[in-house]
Amino acid sequence: MAAPNRVVLAVTGASGIQYARRLLQVLIQSDLEAHVVFSDAALDVWRAELDVPLKGDKPDLAAFAGVKADGVKLYRNSQVGAPIASGSFRHRGMVVCPCSMSTLGALASGAGEKLIGRAAEVTLKERRKLIVVPRETPYSLIALRNMVTLTEAGAVILDANPGFYARPKSLADMVDFVVARILDHLEVEHDLSKRWGEKP
Secondary structure: OOOOOEEEEEEOOOOOHHHHHHHHHHHHHOOOEEEEEEOHHHHHHHHHHOOOOOOOOOOOHHHHHOOOOOOOEEEEOOOOOOHHHOOOOOOOEEEEEEEOHHHHHHHHHOOOOHHHHHHHHHHHHOOOOEEEEEOOOOOOHHHHHHHHHHHHOOOEEOOOOOOOOOOOOOHHHHHHHHHHHHHHHHOOOOOOOOOOOOOO
16 A cells, blocks of 8 residues: 655754755645644744744745645644644654654654654554654764664755765855755655765
């Protein structure tokens, strides 16, 4: 049975919210059903890193993505009874982007705290794709061990680490490089970046 065209996107409190913004934009433009949850710390990063107004604690997803977001489902991180917290909610993958080190530790522990933790735990137990996009440097030994734990559990650690062989000309090109790798793992068609060995 083919996975439905749904993607869960969790945005946490690491620097690099631009990756989540671009990813959501492409998901919407690809006619995928996006289910989004922000941690409280992610909203602080939004205020610090984006020139997009944020009124109160309820994100305007159309403003965030820069495109119409009528079909996008938004959840509070405290909303542990949301559909994405259930194993019966089928999707093609969950992406934690960017992933803070505290979220990384919580996911590796399997504690399932709040909606992001519970949705990730369910994704792993149902053997669905969990793509974790950490954005930190350098990594502590604890963080590295947490990444190993998640990898052994079936997650993909996709570091927010742009390559330069495509000769990026802007910050947007560098963001697209990472988002393209995420989309590849979600099996979503895109033309965000040049693949190695391909002509432009």
